[in-house]
Amino acid sequence: MKDEAVTREDRVASLKGMGCSRKRVEDARFTQGKGNYVDDIKLDGMLFGDFVRSPYAHAKITNIDTSAAMEVPGVLAVLTAADLAPLGLHWMPTLAGDKQMVLADGKVLFQGQEVAFVVAEDRYAAADGIEAVEVEYEELPVIVDPFEALQSDVVLRPDTVGEDGSPSDGAHGPRKHHNHIFTWECGDKDPTEQVIANAEVVAEESMYYHRTHPCPLETCGCVASMDKVNGKLTLWGTFQAPHAIRTVVSLISGIEEHNIRVISPDIGGGFGNKVGAYPGYVCSVVASIVTGKPVKWIEDRMDNLMTTAFARDYWMKGRISATKDGKITGLHCHVTADHGGFDACADPTKFPAGFMNICTGSYDIPTAFLEVDGVYTNKAPGGVSYRCSFRVTEAVYFIERMIEVLAIELDMDASELRKINFIKKEQFPYKAALGWEYDSGDYHTAWDKAMKAVDYDGLRAEQKQRIEDFKAGKTRKLLGIGLTHFTEIVGAGPVKNCDILGLGMFDSCEIRIHPTGSAIARLGTISQGQGHATTFAQILASEIGLPADSITIEEGDTDTAPYGLGTYGSRSTPVAGAATAMAGRKIRAKAQMIAAYLLEVHDDDVEFDVDRFVVKGAPEKFKTMKEIAFAAYNQAIPGVEPGLEAVSYYDPPNMTYPFGAYVCVMEIDVDTGVTDIRQFYALDDCGTRINPMIIEGQIHGGLTEALAVALGQEIAYDDMGNVKTGTLMDFFLPTAWEVPNYETDHTVTPSPHHPIGAKGVGESPHVGGVPCFSNAVHDAFRAFGLRQTNMPHDHWRIWRTANELGLHD
């Protein structure tokens, strides 16, 4: 039993547990084209459904004639709202407490809205059937501007007007206007106004965080299969929250939940786009019930960009006050939020503007007030968290821009201003003015490390010289130094304040140890590329002392996985990762009893050591976890049940607060508006690091999506509500060519309340990256008088900035 040649370090390494850059176990199948995505699912007799979509952004539907479509070879059925109405399925609830048309009920509210669902033998026949459906529209006035919507007599949603003609109450309280959805307030209104009124310095700025889209490589889709013999519905889909989908399907269809099996197979990226419920899911289920055959629905790229959930579209107006020497005293933020035709935000129910109230950022701001007004317009619904926790990118963009604007107002260096105002290490846990309690942080250490790494003073000296050279006509390029210090709020969330449709946002893990010392663990989350099968096995390896290579991780099948709220908002590691560790500790507790029995000592006389329990003071006496696993199945141990299994449902006591310090050095050609990222340095503190390689991959991906959003990616509409960016020709998705080299770095400040101290990382680089790229653009022009110019900073908008500042004269 002795293995003296094997050191303790060897035993630790062989587990490939936490801290190990273990290669991703998923990649073998993904890199060989052996993944199993929704569109790979093929069932006998499977039909294909697709939508007739509205060409208009706002129109009355006077007639739908499906007769010609029914004559198209291969077309079996055409569903309209009239067919769904008797089932009560022509509308469906949204995650935000609103309701949404499944198929156009008398009118359409955005271009691309689902009008009819053509079911055919294959997707080609469905496409021909769509062409043959004749819809008569009567155009209505289109509103694409939320400020206009709040003034307009045009009623977008008839259900927002009460019988007396006044606005009816919405899901989050009274409406100010019939096109108004909600007002959400946070913080101290009057004290904030007073602080700002009496302040030595006040900076005021408005900014628009444009509408964009998560654009996962795999679009949304599903396969619904109703087995009429056993009454069981199986629904495969691109679901970021399969259990929540099961519950929602049960609630709206009336099918008992035990008769619904939802399966999320491999998912090709989600980024928030696959959290909500879409009309395609409902129509596929209904079509399968009607036809008795499996029905597949898969979006094409234009469907995805034009109709499934967008992100952002926040008009933010801020005032920040400070003393003359730069100490911030107050912050006021008002947001006009454009939600499109339906409020289909995927936020915890009590947070209609998500966690926008993290907008005091990394700074010790004693007094603050936030007010968000949600508005209907003739645009697609959504408002999801594109690679961020709920509305956190908006919040961080807002505060990081306000800091820069305040620095201009104070004529102060923006790094210096941040350092003056960072929450100090000794202030944690820190109760922020807008309500959150930051669990931990060490911002000054991270910031100083970042400034040193990029030689910040050297960069500023170079920039000063560049400005002189530019003014002297020696160069046409400007140098921008973008700074950002972000604080995220992830890991939704504590059940006491976080739920979606009444479902508490806990998560879960169930572990079964097999007799030979390998294991399977199932979780309530679902990987969409994050590498859960790799990292959750690493958490368990460290917790239970079995090699990660001997642990299978399974997610996404609601018939087998424990209930959980899914993967988005960087919640998997903070919540399900915690559940995994806690379930592992239950395994370990039972293993301790078994080990003590086998070693013939008291339970308290053995202790865990990497992969075994040893007798205290006698390390040569031990039982490995592998031996203990076998004993669990072949020994009759008094007072101990056979088997070795555990389940944990984890309700986090608080959110986690990852943070980071980013610097972007950008060259800008003022004549063409072309930008070139010369350097990008990203320091992330996500607490305990489970797999450094995967963290680095996450940061590269998140920064690339940040670059996209900051420099060109948008969903743009014309005045008629036509989507101008419905294909990848115009919707900016960066390629390897556009992506700069990223330097990654880290500090480690473990979360004090998380079982392993981990905080989540997937979204940090996006949250911090967008303002960093944007601040670099702004900083380049600061010496020439620029305060604020809205994203996306594509060539022509940068050129316009240069032009307006007189740099082309």
Added chain:
Amino acid sequence: MIPASFEYHRPNDMAGVLSILEEHGDDARVMAGGHSLIPMMKLRMADVPHLIDLQDVGGLGGITVGDTITIGAMVTQSDIILHDALADAAPILREASLQIADPQVRYMGTVGGNVANGDPGNDMPGLMQCLDATFTVVGPNGERKIPARDFYEAAYMTGREDDEVMTAVSFAKPAGGHAYEKQKRKIGDYATAAAAVQIVKNGGTCASASIAMTNLSDTPVYSAAAGDALVGTSVDGDAIKAAVGAMLNDIDPVEDNRGPVAFKRHVAGVILARAIERAWSRA
């Protein structure tokens, strides 16, 4: 993104192509690399009941380099990039081809398709106007040659008749310095503005200059006046300014997602000035 149903034809000679075109008239279209036509069909913006694939038709490939350079219509952009003799004789072709789309598209996209489709966003038409190339088309009445500078009438409207097929482009081996300068939003995008320039230097002065612009009008724009503005000068700042001014009189850009007209005109000037400077430095 699924095209309406269509008949797929794959004749193995030009006679077969022409007979199908004659039989189906407007209902038939030929396809070379398919990178313009297929997306249009998938978007159902092009209705092509009879699609004629040119892959098996002989005699449309090959690059011949001599005093006259001839490139078969089915030669791909990748073929051009990899052809060393062509790169020596007419280096602007490789420089421009490397700025078209991405490698995957360049393996499929052809010279013939690029010049014949009449899409103002394509790079080859302006390039061919700069080189004063001649397009060869064949139809029921035999072969016909059309100068590139006369070929483009409006977006997707060209001097080729519906029953004719582009078979080759040819041009005299270019002399002097060259440059193809292109601004785009990302790899794979059409030009915000692009300029093709060939300049011949004699002593310290410009003996001849040929300038064409891409995606700044509903056709490629060959600007004779811009070239003329350089001839006889030492291609100094004033001459370049004059050439840019002349070019701006010839282009007519429209606003799109790349930006408004004022921006495009400004960038066109910057891009042309850079192209002239680079071509002159190589002349």
